[in-house]
Amino acid sequence: MPEKTEKPAPETGEATAAEAATTGEAATTGEDRPRRRQARGERRIAQLLEAAARVFATTGYTAASTNAIAREAGVSPGTLYQFFPNKEAIAIELGSRLMHEMRQSYDEVLTPITSDTTPLEEVIAGTVDRFIEFNCRHPAFFVLMHGPDIPGRIAEEHDALHATLVARVETILAPFAPDAPQAAVTRTAQMCVGIYKAGLELILAHEGDEREAYVQELKGALVRYLEPLMGTS
Amino acid sequence: MPEKTEKPAPETGEATAAEAATTGEAATTGEDRPRRRQARGERRIAQLLEAAARVFATTGYTAASTNAIAREAGVSPGTLYQFFPNKEAIAIELGSRLMHEMRQSYDEVLTPITSDTTPLEEVIAGTVDRFIEFNCRHPAFFVLMHGPDIPGRIAEEHDALHATLVARVETILAPFAPDAPQAAVTRTAQMCVGIYKAGLELILAHEGDEREAYVQELKGALVRYLEPLMGTS
DNA sequence: CAGAAATGCGAGCGATCTCTCGTGTTTGTC
DNA sequence: GACAAACACGAGAGATCGCTCGCATTTCTG
Numbered sequence: 001m002p003e004k005t006e007k008p009a010p011e012t013g014e015a016t017a018a019e020a021a022t023t024g025e026a027a028t029t030g031e032d033r034p035r036r037r038q039a040r041g042e043r044r045i046a047q048l049l050e051a052a053a054r055v056f057a058t059t060g061y062t063a064a065s066t067n068a069i070a071r072e073a074g075v076s077p078g079t080l081y082q083f084f085p086n087k088e089a090i091a092i093e094l095g096s097r098l099m100h101e102m103r104q105s106y107d108e109v110l111t112p113i114t115s116d117t118t119p120l121e122e123v124i125a126g127t128v129d130r131f132i133e134f135n136c137r138h139p140a141f142f143v144l145m146h147g148p149d150i151p152g153r154i155a156e157e158h159d160a161l162h163a164t165l166v167a168r169v170e171t172i173l174a175p176f177a178p179d180a181p182q183a184a185v186t187r188t189a190q191m192c193v194g195i196y197k198a199g200l201e202l203i204l205a206h207e208g209d210e211r212e213a214y215v216q217e218l219k220g221a222l223v224r225y226l227e228p229l230m231g232t233s
Numbered sequence: 234m235p236e237k238t239e240k241p242a243p244e245t246g247e248a249t250a251a252e253a254a255t256t257g258e259a260a261t262t263g264e265d266r267p268r269r270r271q272a273r274g275e276r277r278i279a280q281l282l283e284a285a286a287r288v289f290a291t292t293g294y295t296a297a298s299t300n301a302i303a304r305e306a307g308v309s310p311g312t313l314y315q316f317f318p319n320k321e322a323i324a325i326e327l328g329s330r331l332m333h334e335m336r337q338s339y340d341e342v343l344t345p346i347t348s349d350t351t352p353l354e355e356v357i358a359g360t361v362d363r364f365i366e367f368n369c370r371h372p373a374f375f376v377l378m379h380g381p382d383i384p385g386r387i388a389e390e391h392d393a394l395h396a397t398l399v400a401r402v403e404t405i406l407a408p409f410a411p412d413a414p415q416a417a418v419t420r421t422a423q424m425c426v427g428i429y430k431a432g433l434e435l436i437l438a439h440e441g442d443e444r445e446a447y448v449q450e451l452k453g454a455l456v457r458y459l460e461p462l463m464g465t466s
Numbered sequence: 467c468a469g470a471a472a473t474g475c476g477a478g479c480g481a482t483c484t485c486t487c488g489t490g491t492t493t494g495t496c
Numbered sequence: 497g498a499c500a501a502a503c504a505c506g507a508g509a510g511a512t513c514g515c516t517c518g519c520a521t522t523t524c525t526g
Binding site for chain 4: 484492
């Protein structure tokens with residue numbers, strides 16, 4: 001009875017492909033390995049990713065051993081490597097899923113705002129609240145995205161996310177500063193993301209009322225930083 | 234002829250103790266090991282620390298192997314361990330020396346300002362310029378202080394530095410907000426340091442004119458963040 | 467039910483890294 | 497010159513980690 005502790009794992013059960021990452025081939029026949037029997041496997045993948053998120057969040061990427069992830073998930077190392085070709089693929093898949101989830105609650109807030117002429121203060125407050133809430137619920141996301149010990153592939157994913165983030169902020173900022181050169185807008189957006197990251201670090205390091213106070217402090221910092229753009233729209 | 238490539242190493246040649254870090258004992262007879270012959274040894278220590286700074290700056294702490302540091306310094310692994318009990322001690326000593334050097338050029342600017350009633354804008358500009366210049370000259374400092382893959386001891390050193398930094402900023406800010414609660418001043422100081430770190434990261438990632446533009450952007454961000462304190466002094 | 471494929475285990479291989487040890491060399495002291 | 501201590505070397509011991517392999521078990525298909 002190898003199935004030792006079959007947790008319920010009440011996950012959503014999305015059909016995200018977790019394999020076929022290393023070789024990168026198999027483009028001739030679409031999918032040369034149809035991969036049947038995904039019920040149990042999909043459950044194990046979710047289980048392993050949850051365990052990986054916990055281990056990554058507490059020890060960082062490099063210090064997290066694959067054996068520790070397997071142990072945290074309650075499976076053997078061999079089982080882990082049945083679903084992921086290597087350690088990097090675990091982080092990639094986890095980061096990918098988190099990014100996907102974030103992009104959802106992200107577009108949810110940003111889309112109705114960009115076209116409208118909402119006051120900048122509300123845009124800032126809403127965006128910050130959403131992002132803070134997401135990062136508090138998924139501490140592994142911060143580690144994977146802002147951790148400096150990550151190998152090449154994840155760094156690329158992070159750069160991609162960062163680029164889209166800056167681009168989004170740029171489009172939000174652009175109408176407020178129509179006569180500013182493009183480079184200046186980029187710098188401002190980059191600073192905004194940087195200030196947000198700095199505030200997020202402080203927020204994650206505190207609890208309760210103190211955390212809330214830092215949220216307000218971050219909002220104030222962003223509002224005042226963008227103050228010169230306020231009166232021109 | 235074991236002395237392969239005896240570099241000139243035109244260092245200052247300060248008398249900083251680099252050993253006696255792990256055990257922590259030997260407090261009975263002051264120094265139980267007088268350690269003669271410091272001419273060549275002191276040179277090797279400086280040589281090894283320079284090499285470590287280069288390796289740390291390029292690969293980070295955990296990814297930096299002691300063999301790589303020894304190779305970069307042009308000595309054998311055994312020689313490295315003649316002067317440092319372990320890898321952590323190298324980072325500690327390097328961080329300690331950098332912190333000492335920074336504290337010099339730091340007090341140099343801050344001391345004559347705190348007692349005076351210099352406008353806040355100048356305080357910010359002067360401090361930022363000094364810190365930026367220091368961090369550009371010693372990229373390893375940023376890696377050691379803000380790297381998340383560092384073991385316990387260096388993290389303590391970093392926390393100590395961070396605490397003194399925040400305390401200093403608090404004392405600078407306090408006269409500008411005499412009727413604010415202590416906790417609020419602390420939060421503001423913490424945010425200042427965070428914003429500075431975020432700006433520093435952007436500045437280090439750019440060159441030439443773009444770098445200068447980000448320096449201005451950082452100064453502006455700090456000035457506007459502290460704007461509410463301007464008129465009360 | 468029979469065969470195949472997916473899933474599961476865990477010992478252990480190979481690579482890497484930190485740190486040691488035995489030995490040889492340089493330098494200071496008398 | 498003689499002795500000792502500091503300095504230097506480099507092979508490798510010891511430990512860890514990513515990952516594999518052979519084999520057992522479960523589940524799907526027909």
